[in-house]
Amino acid sequence: MTLPSLDRPPAAIAPKSDAPWFLPSRRRVNRFVRQHRISLSVCAGLVLIGCLPYTLRPGGKVELLPLAQQNIQVKVSGRVSRVMVDGGSRDVIQSGRVIATLDVPDLENQLQTTRKQIATQNAGIQVAQRQIKVSEEEVSVTLAELDTARVRARFSRKAYERYRDLYREGAVSMQQVEDYQKQAETDASNLLELQATVQQKQQQRQQSEEKIKVAQGEFQRLNEELKFATDELNRARVTMPFDGVIVDHRLKDKVGTYLEKGSTFATAEEANTDVLRARVQVSEVVADRLKAGRPVEVKLMAFPDDPIRGTVVAVEPSIHLLETEQNRSQDTGNMITVAQLNAGRLLGVIIKLPNQNGKLRPGMSGYAKIQGDTVPVAVAFSRALARFFNIEVWSWLP
Known part of the structure; x- marks a missing residue:
């Protein structure tokens, strides 16, 4: 057994630490930092990155919507007799221009018949008016003769009465009395005839006036029929509803085709293509962050290297399924819409895109990103996890 040398100094005794018992000593902390400095640096970097702002x-998928279109429908039934434009080009057609006419022989015959009836009725009214004018003149003359006859009858009556009195006195003969009596009776008879004539002519005048009223009512009715027939004939002309272009090709091949009232003759499309509208399908989870007026960046499949910047116009009020398919029911044979198992729910967002150079076409597709709110990176990338706990885990709780 070897004994320690008495010349070696005793080992230094570590000073007693003042730190609480539950905290590690500084030496341990320094040793931990030295051993895990790389991991701690990574964690600190992640925390720093998580605090950075992120927009x-x-x-979602985007599709350029068709331009404003309208079906040009015929307003009367008829056979296409003439087509002025062939369609299928980008030549702008002014609003109201006649692009086709229909042959409607029934309306044309009705129009001619009504015009003849109006001419006949007008001639009858003019004849009746002339008759009234003649009757008024005849009544005026007869009234003057009636006044004269009244005076003459009154004078003859007085003369007869005077000679009758003289005969009673023996001053005149019976022959003279009889002569004055006959004259008085003749004048009275003439007066009665003139009175009857005046009454008859006045009745004829009233009847003519009533006939004129009836004829004028019929004349007005025929004019209304003429106006209706003219309007219907004008409806046989197919006109352009607004300034635009005709989408359909080879419209002139429709000459001779019979079209029922309400049938579509052609489709008109808006000519202004400087601004196009598109529909973006985004997930429902970001519905609270979509607002009108926000910038949009679009990359189309046809132009992947040329991003297009637009603006949100509106957000659709309802949400629809992401993926559906049409299947035929085995029981009824009818087509039904079935959602696929991986279907999600999307919200449509309408945006507008500039198209001054005219390279964009309706129906093009691609992908679009809408600028949203600015939040920390940690919040932006933990939204799914937070949604899981806030909804899924919450739904599990009893």
Whole structure:
């Protein structure tokens, strides 16, 4: 057994630490830091990165919507007799321009018949008006003759009465009395005839006026029919509803085709393509962060290296399924819409994109990202985890 040398100094005794018993000593802390400095540096970097600001950009598939279109429908039934434009080009057609006409022989015949009836009725009214004018003149003349006859009858009556009195006195002969009596009776008879004539002519005048009223009512009715037939004939002309282009090709091949009222003759499309609209399908989980007016960046499949920047116009009010398919029911044979197992729910966002150079076309597809709120990186990338605990775990709790 070897004894320690008495010349060696005793080992230094570590000074007693003032730190509480539950805290590690400084020596241990330093040793832990030296041993795990790389891990601690990584953790510190992650914390720092998690505090950095990050702008959320929810996105989804995008599809350019068709331009505003309208079906041009025929307003009357008829056969296409003439087509002025062939369609299928980008030539702008002004609003109201006639692009086709229909042959409607029934309306044309009705129009001609109504015009003839109006001419006949108008001629009858003019004849009745002339008859009234003649009747008024005849009544005026007869009234003057009636006044004269009244005076003459009154004078003859007085003369007869005077000679009758003189005959009683013996001053005149019976022959003279009889002559004055006959004259008085003749004048009275003429007066009655004139009175009857005046009454008859006045009745004829009233009847003519009533006929004119009836004829004028019929004349007005025929004019309304003429206006209706004219309007219907004008409806046989197919016009452009607004300034735009015709989508359909080879419209002139429709000459001779019979179209029922309400049938679609062609489809008109808006000519202004400087601004196009598109629909972005984003997940429902970001619905609270979508607002009108926010910037959008779009990359289309046709132009992957040329991002397009637009603006949110509106957010659709309802949410729809992500993926559905049409299947035929084995029981009823009808087509039904079935959601796939991996279907999600999407919210449609309408955006507008500039198209001054005209390279964009309706129907193009791609991907779009909408600028959202700015949050810390840790919050941005932990939204799914937070949603899991806030909804899924919460739903498990009794």
